[in-house]
Amino acid sequence: KQEVTQIPAALSVPEGENLVLNCSFTDSAIYNLQWFRQDPGKGLTSLLLIQSSQREQTSGRLNASLDKSSGRSTLYIAASQPGDSATYLCAVRNAGNMLTFGGGTRLMVKP
Amino acid sequence: GAGVSQSPSNKVTEKGKDVELRCDPISGHTALYWYRQSLGQGLEFLIYFQGNSAPDKSGLPSDRFSAERTGGSVSTLTIQRTQQEDSAVYLCASSPRQGRGNTIYFGEGSWLTVV
Secondary structure, eight states: OOEEEEOSSSSEEEOOOOOEEEEESHHHHHEEEEEEEEOOTTEEEEEEEEETOOSEEEEEEEEEEEEETTTTEEEEOOOOOOOEEEEEEEEOOOOTEEEEOOOOOOEEEEE | OOOOEOOOOOEEEOTTEEEEEEEEOOOOOOEEEEEEETTOOOOEEEEEEETTTTEEEOOOOOOTTTEEEESSEEEEEEESSSHHHHHHHHEEESSSSSOOOOOOOOOOOOOOOOO
């Protein structure tokens, strides 16, 4: 059974810092990995999707990497802003089309 | 529609009542997912549809929970004889087809409170 872990569970940083969120998974036979953002009381917004054959994806200040063999992904946020404050979730897709989610990292960026 | 639409957005119900939650996926999306998120918890998989069939019902927590999808579009999640532990946000998501590389899009959720 796939298990996804995110570390840290919570993170507080001053505005402008670069930061890294970590995601690890136990079964490396994944199809893809997706990073989401969830604001309080809201649904999930997709940020980046990395296919199993890819090493990284970039969108603006966000960069996600994938090391499938070691079961790890990182989400790098450059020059963090207060508007980046949210919970960040990673999810992996295995056979059967099911997404398995990590517990999330609650990020607070202080002005 | 432009995105995944869920209704009601909020529902307060008395213990023991039945509730129905509706999901309208993005037009043309054949895969549809239901997840549950309890307060402060991660996402719990409930059920997945490909078209109108549900190849994976493994996540439904009890026989009080059922889901259907008609016309390859709208899905309804029904909870019978609700219990307080059913209180959570129920999230629906869809993706274009059963391809490995497709992004999954989530709705805003239906917030259920059982009192």
